[in-house]
Amino acid sequence: xxxxxxxxxxxxxxxxxxxGKTTLLNLIGGLDRATAGRLQVLGMDLAGLSExxxxxxxxxxxxxxxxxxxxxxxxxxxxNVALPLEGAGVARAQARRRADEALSRVGLTGLGPxxxxxxxxxxxxxxxxxxxxxxxxxxxxxxxxxxxxDSATGAQVMSTLRELCDSGVTAIVxxxxxxxxxxxxxxxxxxxxxxxxxxxxxxxxxxTDDAExxxxxxxx
Ligand SMILES: Nc1ncnc2c1ncn2[C@@H]1O[C@H](COP(=O)(O)OP(=O)(O)O)[C@@H](O)[C@H]1O
Ligand SMILES: [Mg+2]
Numbered sequence: 001x002x003x004x005x006x007x008x009x010x011x012x013x014x015x016x017x018x019x020g021k022t023t024l025l026n027l028i029g030g031l032d033r034a035t036a037g038r039l040q041v042l043g044m045d046l047a048g049l050s051e052x053x054x055x056x057x058x059x060x061x062x063x064x065x066x067x068x069x070x071x072x073x074x075x076x077x078x079x080n081v082a083l084p085l086e087g088a089g090v091a092r093a094q095a096r097r098r099a100d101e102a103l104s105r106v107g108l109t110g111l112g113p114x115x116x117x118x119x120x121x122x123x124x125x126x127x128x129x130x131x132x133x134x135x136x137x138x139x140x141x142x143x144x145x146x147x148x149x150d151s152a153t154g155a156q157v158m159s160t161l162r163e164l165c166d167s168g169v170t171a172i173v174x175x176x177x178x179x180x181x182x183x184x185x186x187x188x189x190x191x192x193x194x195x196x197x198x199x200x201x202x203x204x205x206x207x208t209d210d211a212e213x214x215x216x217x218x219x220x
Contacts, residue, residue: 063132
């Protein structure tokens with residue numbers, strides 16, 4: 001495949017089971033290494049990075065979100081979200097303050113002291129998203145983040161991702177659900193490890209792109 005994703009873009013990757021969505025996300029996130037080809041992430045050639053440097057990149061710059069939320073049950077939401085910062089050496093008090101900021105960005109203001117089993121599935125997933133973007137992290141990779149949620153809750157999670165992209169985060173999100181394309185800038189359809197189609201997502205196809213807004217403004 002040949003794929004270039006811009007800063008701040010929201011890309012949805014669609015495809016049936018086995019089409020290669022997870023493999024693609026794991027390659028971009030440095031969890032797997034490509035055996036061929038060239039892969040640049042955040043300006044860095046991943047093949048040239050040591051394991052230690054890759055681990056550091058994941059800790060500092062890339063956030064992962066999975067289908068099953070993957071929060072640590074014995075930690076509060078705030079502690080879960082603060083973990084990557086503490087792992088990167090940020091002092092605990094500051095890490096927790098920034099965790100609260102990240103929780104607010106995903107609509108969970110005030111829920112920091114709760115434990116994962118004290119909030120809904122949608123709230124757990126939004127906490128996982130807060131953990132993925134806490135601090136300076138601006139590349140978010142989400143592998144079927146709505147797969148364990150009902151469709152209304154899944155749509156809320158996708159809206160949260162959309163808002164984060166509008167504030168500068170880049171998101172690459174795999175999904176089975178065609179409704180999730182509505183929130184994307186671009187939809188990449190995969191089959192057997194290849195891209196078979198690339199289309200504008202709902203947020204681009206809705207007829208309110210920047211040029212049209214400008215034209216509307218010019219017309220008064
Ligand atoms: N660790 C692995 N080793 C070998 N083949 C794998 C591995 N992981 C996935 N695959 C294969 O790669 C293909 C793509 O899988 P995957 O990326 O998990 O697809 P998707 O996430 O779209 O369901 C499938 O044929 C799968 O069986
Ligand atoms: Mg998968």
